[in-house]
Amino acid sequence: TNFPFVPTIKIVTTSERFKLLEKDMDVNAGAYLDGTPMDEVGKETLDLTVRVVSGERTVGEKAQHAQLQLWRNWKQQDASQLKTLQNRQLPSGKPISIKQERDLPDFSFEGFQTERGISSRQLALILPTSLCSGQISRMIASHLDKSYLVKEGGISKFVALVHTEGCGVSSGESEALYARTLLGYLTHPSVHSAFLLEHGCEKTHNDYMKQAIESLNLDSTGYGWASIQLDGGISLAREKVETWFKERFAQEGVGARVTGSLKDLRLGIMVSGDLPNNAIEALAHLSKQMVSAGGTVIMPETTSVIKTGVFQNDVFEHLPEPTLAYGQRAQTGGFHIMESPTEHWVEALTGLGATGVDAILACVADHPQQNHPMIPMLQLAADAEVLARYPKDIDGLMGDSESILRQLAALLSGTLEPKLTALGNADFQISRGLLGVSL
Numbered sequence: 001t002n003f004p005f006v007p008t009i010k011i012v013t014t015s016e017r018f019k020l021l022e023k024d025m026d027v028n029a030g031a032y033l034d035g036t037p038m039d040e041v042g043k044e045t046l047d048l049t050v051r052v053v054s055g056e057r058t059v060g061e062k063a064q065h066a067q068l069q070l071w072r073n074w075k076q077q078d079a080s081q082l083k084t085l086q087n088r089q090l091p092s093g094k095p096i097s098i099k100q101e102r103d104l105p106d107f108s109f110e111g112f113q114t115e116r117g118i119s120s121r122q123l124a125l126i127l128p129t130s131l132c133s134g135q136i137s138r139m140i141a142s143h144l145d146k147s148y149l150v151k152e153g154g155i156s157k158f159v160a161l162v163h164t165e166g167c168g169v170s171s172g173e174s175e176a177l178y179a180r181t182l183l184g185y186l187t188h189p190s191v192h193s194a195f196l197l198e199h200g201c202e203k204t205h206n207d208y209m210k211q212a213i214e215s216l217n218l219d220s221t222g223y224g225w226a227s228i229q230l231d232g233g234i235s236l237a238r239e240k241v242e243t244w245f246k247e248r249f250a251q252e253g254v255g256a257r258v259t260g261s262l263k264d265l266r267l268g269i270m271v272s273g274d275l276p277n278n279a280i281e282a283l284a285h286l287s288k289q290m291v292s293a294g295g296t297v298i299m300p301e302t303t304s305v306i307k308t309g310v311f312q313n314d315v316f317e318h319l320p321e322p323t324l325a326y327g328q329r330a331q332t333g334g335f336h337i338m339e340s341p342t343e344h345w346v347e348a349l350t351g352l353g354a355t356g357v358d359a360i361l362a363c364v365a366d367h368p369q370q371n372h373p374m375i376p377m378l379q380l381a382a383d384a385e386v387l388a389r390y391p392k393d394i395d396g397l398m399g400d401s402e403s404i405l406r407q408l409a410a411l412l413s414g415t416l417e418p419k420l421t422a423l424g425n426a427d428f429q430i431s432r433g434l435l436g437v438s439l
Contacts, residue, residue, distance in 0.1 A: 001132055001199075002060035002153070004068055007052045010060065011045070026059050062269070063234050063243040067135045069164050085173050095296075096320045101288035106157035107262040107405050109412035111358075116189040118260040118357050120412040121156040123374065124149075125194040125247055127182060129209055130166025132199035133228055137161050137367040140197075140238050144245065153249035155192050159374045163350075163430050165439040166204040174437045177341075178204065179212045181327030181430050184354025185374070186213065187225065189266075193248045195241055200229025201385070204439065224248070256384025260412075263294030266330070268357035270348065271303050273365030279382045279398045281311045283363065287315060287335060296333040298324065298342040298355050302346040326431055327354035340431070345369050347431040349377075359412055361404065363376060368393035370427040371420040378411050378418060380404070395419055 002008040013019040015030035021029075026048060032041050052058055060066065065395075069213050111118040124144070128137040140168060141160035144150070150157065166180050186194050206227060210220040224244040228237045267290060271374045284307055287297045301322050305311055312319070315335075324330060324338040338355055340348045352360065353375045360377040361368055371377045379400040381387035385396050395418055396407060410416035420426065432438055 003220075004066040005219060007058045008060050008066075009049060009052060016291055021233045023235055024059055024063060024065070024228075036142070057251050064139070065136060066235060067131065069131055085434060088173055088176075090325045090328065091321070091323050091339065093328070094323060094358065095291075095333055095336055097317050098291055098315050098325060098335050099288060099317060101292040102284070104262065104289055104293050105402050105405055107265070107293075107409060109260050109265070109409045110414075111258060111260045111264070111412065113258045114189050114192075114255050116187070116356070117266070118258055118264040119189040119255075120260075120376070120414070121190050122154070122191055122192040122254040123190050124153065124155050125185065125191045125374070126158065126160045126241065127186060127194060127196050128160070128162060128166075129182075129196055129198045129204050129206065130202035131164045131203060133169060133197045134160075134162035134164075136199075136228060136234055136237070137197050139234075140241050141321055143238065144242060147242075149242070149245055149249065153245065153403065154254040159394060161374060163333050163428055165430050165432075166202045168438050169439045170202065170437045174433050174435070174439050175204075175231040177326055177433050178439045179209075180376075180395045181351060181354045182209070182324065183212055183216065184327045184329050184356065185429075187216070187218070187329060188356055188374075189353070190374070192254055193242060193252075195224030195226070195246060197237065197241065198225075198227045199226075201226045208226055261293070262405075263333070265290060265297040265408070265412075266333075266356055266358045267298070268352040268355065268359060268360040269297060269303065270345070270352065270362045270369075271305055271365075271368050272345065272367070273304075273361060273382070274364065275365050275382050275398075277307060277310065279363060279365075280305050280308050281314075282398060282400050282404065284310050284315050286404055289401055289405075291333075291335050294333055296330060296336070296357070298330060298336040298338055298352060298357055300338050300352055302340045303342045307335065324421040325354055326351040326433075330355045330357075341433045342431055344429070344431070346429045348428045350430055354400045359408060361408065363398055364394065368420065368425075370425055371418055373426040373428050376411050376418060376421070378404075378407055378416075380407075393419055393423070393425070 009026045011027040020026035111120045126137045128134040137160040141158040145158040213220045226240045322339045323336045362379040365382040
């Protein structure tokens with residue numbers, strides 16, 4: 001890979017490998033093994049270096065491939081969570097019993113019938129298996145999203161979920177959390193087709209992901225696979241991705257258009273800041289209405305309203321514990337709480353999307369937060385002052401549950417586009433867990 005603004009000269013050690021990746025590499029050091037004197041190979045490399053310093057673009061610059069990852073230090077620097085991690089048991093996945101609501105509103109949205117339920121959209125997902133293939137996945141998704149394939153396939157859009165994990169040597173819970181999150185997106189109801197793209201040297205390579213998929217009793221041949229290194233570089237990998245999606249769309253069209261109801265809605269709820277009581281009461285009423293109708297509500301455990309008196313007295317029948325691990329798919333409807341190792345907004349948002357929610361409701365009491373790159377998110381201000389301060393970022397004002405449902409119906413049916421989607425303010429970051437260990 002290449003640095004974003006300091007030119008990177010890449011050297012390959014064998015001629016065979018250089019021929020495979022000649023569109024992405026600068027120097028074939030294998031020429032020495034083939035008989036070229038080292039002085040000659042060295043002179044050619046030095047001459048290239050001088051030309052690059054003088055302004056000539058490297059191969060990587062021409063390919064527009066570069067990336068950067070800042071290392072993060074975490075507050076967990078002792079063994080206080082070690083026992084929890086060593087005796088790790090995933091939550092049961094059984095929903096929390098909550099008080100029922102008899103007053104159920106009329107609610108419907110237009111969606112697609114899929115094997116995993118009704119979904120508001122059908123997406124083509126390109127999933128990098130590591131940081132190193134992330135930017136290339138985004139480049140390919142952006143290219144294909146502008147191509148004839150979107151119209152031909154009948155899908156809503158191409159999406160790449162770029163993250164920062166997958167190249168290191170961690171194992172245990174960090175690795176399990178990572179794989180669980182990626183599997184959640186690969187099996188998400190809104191994903192019509194998914195393609196996994198490895199760089200070629202990461203720990204969580206394609207074979208690793210195939211085994212993870214098959215551990216869920218799923219057929220790994222139903223997904224697309226490519227390797228930037230093994231398939232001959234960026235341009236050839238892109239051709240392989242495009243060909244696979246073209247064949248996939250020809251074989252299998254999108255599901256039939258159907259009308260979904262409240263029982264079909266899978267809603268994630270997130271909160272930023274301290275909400276006033278009227279907003280908390282609206283969320284409580286909404287949660288009870290949805291669950292009573294057979295729908296699904298999922299909140300990260302760090303969501304502040306869970307511990308308020310309104311939820312403790314009016315929603316829950318007893319003090320709840322998390323029912324889902326971070327990034328774990330919700331197999332049954334009802335009210336769920338997802339474990340969230342940190343309080344970071346984007347990390348919680350990323351884990352929540354992997355649970356299978358079809359939309360996210362974000363209630364903010366202070367300032368706007370980032371959107372999800374794949375899951376539509378409705379962002380509402382807790383009061384008029386916050387909305388007036390950020391009118392170009394926040395979608396509306398928090399009202400009662402019926403008002404929220406009307407806006408969600410518009411969001412799911414595609415008549416309301418989140419403002420931050422148009423602005424491109426979205427982020428994705430897999431959590432590094434209790435110990436903050438990078439994979």
